[in-house]
Structures are given as structure tokens and as C-alpha cells.
Amino acid sequence: MNIRVGIVGISGFGGGEAMRLIASHPSFELVYAAGDGTAGSRLVDLFPGVPVKLAELVIQKWDPITIPKLDVLFASLPTGTSTEALASVPKGVRIVDIGGDHRYVEGWVYGLADVWPTQIEGQTRVSNPGCFPAATLNALAPLLVNKLIDPMNIVIDAKTGISGAGRGSANSKFGYAESNENLVPYGLLEHVHMPEIAKTIERLSGGSAAGLVFTPHLVPMTRGVLVTIYCRGNATTSQCLDAARRFYAERAFVRVTDKPPQTKWATGSNLSFVSYAADPERNLVIAMGVVDNLGKGAAGQAIQNANLICGLSETVGLDGAPVWP
Structure with a gap:
């Protein structure tokens, strides 16, 4: 099967990772790449190690009206820049929006692929979850569905590699000098991923997520997300692990582990690792989730x-093993 695909925003980290995965995909053929500042460049100019078959593909100026005949378009644009443009893409082109503008927007399916795969099948407009929600919601879903925790009392402590902030510019505050040997909390009380996390918690549990607390941190590593989630519930560790193993029994990419997961376990892959520790006497359940923010958290999903x-x-196209070390 030859499926013609395109990527807009290919020069960013998410778009570049999508290109890497598509390059070895047996059914997807990359025939269109678009950007703004990089228009006119060949892929090999941006990615010197790109496969020969893609090296001479020229990046086009992004214009949704003039895109060639495509089966699927991957949009990896900064949040706040894609709503109007993607509305102009021909209806016959299926879109996966890696950016944040269409999460829980009418007419778009929320693409939490490991939890609701059948709801995604055959759709034409799919919004990818953000990287923090990908790690968080995969860890929480079995607990919420099985009523093992209180959805109103969830505290998320999240850590991400610097690539989660996007490529930025030469003057970016996420450069080496600013990020190395540094740990930075940000987005307090109003992070852009809060609404989709809250809505999905409510969707999974049937309850309110009014008490949700989410604090992300930048850590000085290139890629990876680890979330440690504090919940109220009287389940045991074994009950949590068993619930997750049943929930993900048929899912290819979620690994339930007895020991706390590490970010390097997922590097360069579409894997999601979840684990749990619980103390019913203290009414405490700790859920942990790990993904690669550019893999399951973006292009992989x-x-x-x-x-x-x-x-x-x-x-x-997603069976490759993680990069180690």
C-alpha cells in the first residue's frame, strides 16, 4: 500500500521526528514537506543524515490551498497557529495535528491511541495528545476506569527534556547555557496541557477533576518525560498493577513494570511505561508514567x-527498539 503523506512544520523537533519515522515506514511515502523559514531548502540541507530517497525533497512554503494530492497530512505547528490554516486543507486529506490547537475541539477526535484506538479508526481529523498528557493519562487510565482513585484529588509532578519546549530560536531561553545544570518549574496553575488532562480524567472516570494540580519542570536532558502522580485511593500496589495489565493486555506500546520507570527506557521509541506504588493505610496511590516526548509524546503517537x-x-513503522544508552 502506497500512502502519500506530507509534513508541515518539518524543521521543528516534532516534524523532524515524524520525518525520521516515515522514512522507514513501509506504507507511507513522504511526498510533501512544508515550512516557512526553511522553504526552498532540501531535506538534506536540514537533516544531513536523511535517507537518499528523501534527500532532494524541497521544503515548500506552507500554503494549505496549494498542497499536492495527499492521503495524510501531519501538522507540527506551534500552538495558536494552525486552526485557520488546517480548516483550509481539502476535506479529502486526513490530518493528524501534532500541535495543540485541536485537542477537544468539535470535529476532531482526541487521539489517545493506547486508550481509545477504535474511536480513532477511519477518522479524518485527529488531534494528538500533548507529551505530558500522553505520559499522565496512560498511567491514570486503568485507575480511573476501575475506580481505584478519586478523580478530584490528583497532583501531577512532571519532568521533561528540553526538546519538549520546541526548537526555538538562536536567542531561545532553552539554550545550553541556560538549561545545563538547571531545573526549572514553569506553567504554574495554567499550563496549556491542563485542560486536556482534566477533560480526559473526567471522561475516563465519570467524575470531576476540579482538584487537579499539574506542575511541569524542565530538566537538562534532550528528550524524555517522567510524571509522578499522587492520588487518593485505598488500592494496593498489586491491585493497581493488575488493573493496568488487564487494561493494556492487548496494547502493543504500553509496558506495565513492577519497578519505577526511567526516561531512557523509552528514548527514540513509541513506548509508554507505567508503574504504581500504593499504601492503602495512608489512602495513597502513586502512579508513574514515562514516554519519549518526541516519540509517544508527539511523532510516534x-x-x-x-x-x-x-x-x-x-x-x-513503530517496532524499532529504544536507543540505549
Whole structure:
């Protein structure tokens, strides 16, 4: 099967990771790449190690009206920049939006692929979850569905690598000198991922997420997300692990582990690791989740979603092992 795909925002970290995965995908053929500041460049100019078959593909100026005939478009644009443009893309082109503008927007399916794969199959407009929600919601879903925790009392402590902030500019505050040997909390009380986390908690549990607290931190590493989530519930550790193993029994990319997960376990992959520790006497459940913010947290889940909407096995092109060390 030859499925013609395009990427807009290919020069960013998310778009570049999508290009890397598509390059080895047996059914996807990258025929269109678009950007603004990089228009006119060849892919090999931006990515010297790109496969020869893609090296001479020229990046086009992004214009949704003049895109070529495509089956799937991956949009990896900064939040706040894609709503109007993607509305102009021809209806026959299926879109996976890696950016944040269409999460829980009418007409778009929320692409939490490991939790609701059947709801994504055959859709034409899919919004990818953010990187923090990808790690958080995969860890919480089995607990919420099985009523093992109180949805109103959840505290999320999240850590992300610097690539989660995007490529930025030469004057970016996320450069080496600012980020090395530094740990930075940000987005307090109003992070852009809060609404989708809260809405999904409510959707999974049937209750309110009014007490949700979410604090992200930048850590001096390139990629990876680890969330430690504090919940109220009287389940045991074994009950939490058993619930997760049942919930994800048929899911290819979620690994339930007895020991706390580490970010390097997921580097360069579409894997999601979850684990739990609980003390019923203290009414405490700790859920932990790990993803690669550019993999499951962005391009990996986007490819998984595209596989689902195209009628392919969701694992196609995503079977590669994590990078280690």
C-alpha cells in the first residue's frame, strides 16, 4: 500500500521526528514537506543524515490551498497557529495535528491511541495528545476506569527534556547555557496541557477533576518525560498493577513494570511505561508514567494514529527498539 503523506512544520523537533519515522515506514511515502523559514531548502540541507530517497525533497512554503494530492497530512505547528490554516486543507486529506490547537475541539477526535484506538479508526481529523498528557493519562487510565482513585484529588509532578519546549530560536531561553545544570518549574496553575488532562480524567472516570494540580519542570536532558502522580485511593500496589495489565493486555506500546520507570527506557521509541506504588493505610496511590516526548509524546503517537485512520496495523513503522544508552 502506497500512502502519500506530507509534513508541515518539518524543521521543528516534532516534524523532524515524524520525518525520521516515515522514512522507514513501509506504507507511507513522504511526498510533501512544508515550512516557512526553511522553504526552498532540501531535506538534506536540514537533516544531513536523511535517507537518499528523501534527500532532494524541497521544503515548500506552507500554503494549505496549494498542497499536492495527499492521503495524510501531519501538522507540527506551534500552538495558536494552525486552526485557520488546517480548516483550509481539502476535506479529502486526513490530518493528524501534532500541535495543540485541536485537542477537544468539535470535529476532531482526541487521539489517545493506547486508550481509545477504535474511536480513532477511519477518522479524518485527529488531534494528538500533548507529551505530558500522553505520559499522565496512560498511567491514570486503568485507575480511573476501575475506580481505584478519586478523580478530584490528583497532583501531577512532571519532568521533561528540553526538546519538549520546541526548537526555538538562536536567542531561545532553552539554550545550553541556560538549561545545563538547571531545573526549572514553569506553567504554574495554567499550563496549556491542563485542560486536556482534566477533560480526559473526567471522561475516563465519570467524575470531576476540579482538584487537579499539574506542575511541569524542565530538566537538562534532550528528550524524555517522567510524571509522578499522587492520588487518593485505598488500592494496593498489586491491585493497581493488575488493573493496568488487564487494561493494556492487548496494547502493543504500553509496558506495565513492577519497578519505577526511567526516561531512557523509552528514548527514540513509541513506548509508554507505567508503574504504581500504593499504601492503602495512608489512602495513597502513586502512579508513574514515562514516554519519549518526541516519540509517544508527539511523532510516534501521530504515526500510530495515522496507521489507525488508514486501516493499517497500528504498529506499522513503530517496532524499532529504544536507543540505549
